[in-house]
Amino acid sequence: MMSTTRIRDLLGLAAFAAIATWLLVRAFYGSLPPIPLFAGASLYPVAAIEVGVAFMIRSRVRGHQLGQGPRQLHPITAARAVALAKASALVGAASSGVWLGLLLYLLPQRSTVQAASDDTAGTVVGLVAGVALVAAALWLEHCCKAPEEPPDEPAL
Template sequence: MMKPTRIWDLLGLAVLAVVATWILVRVFYGSFPPIPLFAGASLYPVAAIEVVLAFMIRTRVANREIGDGPRQLHPITAARTVALAKASALVGSATAGVWIGFLLYLLPQQTFLRAAAADTPGAWVGLGGAVALVAAALWLEHCCRTPDDPDEAAH
């Protein structure tokens, strides 16, 4: 049985990514290419797909349409979906940490460096996509949980 993703694990990964990114950006920022506005936008469609998938699975679980019959959600598919949700939460958390690390460097530098001012909007878009992915992944994981069987509680 898989345990739910722990928020502390995601926060720890994000903090590690923040520190590592901030150090690297502080040292190498001058050699980085500009951050395009939609640099982190690729995470938004993934988050949207996971939200749609979550609602589909939530409906199947609520209607007890889990099994290996036709028009049912196969248990292996549900397990793979949980694995996808867990991986997406980790990727989103690490990516959020990277964008926060960039922002921690860029925001104070905006008044001194034009490049920092130009890179900041792209970092905000990327951070939004990462946070959206984490939220969607946690929602998808939550929707994959089966309701407690009342017969098992009586035994």
């Protein structure tokens, strides 16, 4: 049985990525190209698709439509969705950390460096996209849980 994704693992990955990015950006910011507004927006469609898949899986699980027949959720499909959710949560946490590290460098520089001010909006878009992907992935993983079986009634 696969364990659920732990929030502290995702936070640890995000913190590591944020610190590493902050250190790198601190050393090399002057040589980086400008950050476009939608640089990190590619994660939004992935998050939206995962939310849609999560609602579809949740309705099938709640309706006990599990199995190999038509209009049923195949167990392998659910397992693949869990694997996708786990991978997406890691990608979202890492990218959130990268965007956060960049943002932590940019915010104090905004008043003195015009490029830092210009790059802030794109960085916030990327950070929110990473967080949205983590949230969507955790929701998808939650929706893939098998329904609780009621305990067997003891024979009288």
